Amino acid sequence: MTSAEPATSLGEIVASDADADAEKRAWVRGRLLAWFASHARDLPWRRTRNPYRVLVSEIMLQQTQVDRVIPHYERFLGAFPTVDALAAAPTAEVIRLWSGLGYNRRAINLQRAAQAVVERHDGTFPCSVEGLLALPGIGPYTAGAVACFAFERDVAFIDTNMRRVLHRLFIGPEGERTTASERATLAIAAAIVPPGNGWTWNQALIEFGALHCTARRPACVICPLRDRCAAAPTIQASLAMGTSKSKSTRSMPFEQTNRYARGRVVEVLRWATDTGEDEEGIRLRDLGPRVRPTFSDADIPWLYGVVEGLQRDGLARVVREDDTAYDHGEAGGDIGNPMVRLP
Numbered sequence: 001m002t003s004a005e006p007a008t009s010l011g012e013i014v015a016s017d018a019d020a021d022a023e024k025r026a027w028v029r030g031r032l033l034a035w036f037a038s039h040a041r042d043l044p045w046r047r048t049r050n051p052y053r054v055l056v057s058e059i060m061l062q063q064t065q066v067d068r069v070i071p072h073y074e075r076f077l078g079a080f081p082t083v084d085a086l087a088a089a090p091t092a093e094v095i096r097l098w099s100g101l102g103y104n105r106r107a108i109n110l111q112r113a114a115q116a117v118v119e120r121h122d123g124t125f126p127c128s129v130e131g132l133l134a135l136p137g138i139g140p141y142t143a144g145a146v147a148c149f150a151f152e153r154d155v156a157f158i159d160t161n162m163r164r165v166l167h168r169l170f171i172g173p174e175g176e177r178t179t180a181s182e183r184a185t186l187a188i189a190a191a192i193v194p195p196g197n198g199w200t201w202n203q204a205l206i207e208f209g210a211l212h213c214t215a216r217r218p219a220c221v222i223c224p225l226r227d228r229c230a231a232a233p234t235i236q237a238s239l240a241m242g243t244s245k246s247k248s249t250r251s252m253p254f255e256q257t258n259r260y261a262r263g264r265v266v267e268v269l270r271w272a273t274d275t276g277e278d279e280e281g282i283r284l285r286d287l288g289p290r291v292r293p294t295f296s297d298a299d300i301p302w303l304y305g306v307v308e309g310l311q312r313d314g315l316a317r318v319v320r321e322d323d324t325a326y327d328h329g330e331a332g333g334d335i336g337n338p339m340v341r342l343p
């Protein structure tokens with residue numbers, strides 16, 4: 001059956017839905033992998049397939065930011081370069097080397113896992129998810145991550161960032177009543193892992209959640225996945241209405257409020273029109289620093305929300321959007337491309 005033909009039976013409808021799901025997954029994969037090719041950070045644990053090093057990085061990255069983890073990772077591996085070295089080390093020394101990362105329980109669990117690898121497996125890590133899960137202190141996420149990032153197994157696993165991205169893309173915005181179960185999200189994660197390319201895919205998903213589709217400031221306006229993201233319309237509407245400001249604006253200086261920004265945008269657009277400086281409009285990225293001196297690319301989603309609000313009120317117009325830079329994986333290309341002008 002072609003997608004143009006109407007489905008005439010339950011079987012055909014189900015098959016048609018399955019085709020649509022598979023087609024969307026393929027589209028998402030292609031776009032996200034292209035994004036990763038041009039945005040991936042060069043992180044030390046991405047240069048190794050050593051399961052011990054991967055495990056150390058995964059345990060450290062739980063609840064700790066990448067920038068803080070890097071020096072600790074190097075230092076820890078300098079002191080305990082192998083699983084045998086960690087297993088044999090005095091626990092007090094392991095905790096001392098962990099200092100600065102917090103959640104010391106992780107150090108204890110890591111050493112217990114290392115001791116189990118040495119005692120039960122003669123120092124060789126199991127390569128299956130099941131084998132890794134049998135180690136003390138290793139949960140489903142870490143077992144999946146080590147199987148994938150050390151042994152290049154095409155397995156699915158989800159942490160907070162991955163869950164958020166998949167949920168937004170395939171289910172919608174997270175909310176009290178709409179948040180899907182862990183099992184449902186994991187099923188989506190399992191269906192989308194590309195055979196033979198699980199390592200890159202899972203790294204890409206993690207990176208996208210950490211840098212682009214973040215919890216509080218998803219960059220929907222410049223997102224290569226926006227066209228087919230289930231959550232994008234709701235999130236953009238919410239940004240445009242400034243719902244995220246509710247808690248913080250009360251004590252915020254006036255210059256940092258959306259009200260001030262709206263006034264400044266109109267002022268700048270009016271000036272540009274009066275002087276003929278920008279007849280076609282002003283790019284969002286060029287407009288930003290004239291609205292807020294500390295403006296950076298990370299503020300583009302916020303500014304887009306402000307501009308959309310003005311557009312809804314008939315005070316501004318978004319005249320052109322072009323986010324095709326991502327199609328070609330050009331880092332730093334035409335980010336902030338939407339043009340804004342007076343109506």
Ligand code: SF4
Binds near residue numbers: 169218225
């Ligand atoms: S459109 Fe927004 S919510 Fe959807 S994947 Fe992109 S950044 Fe995330």
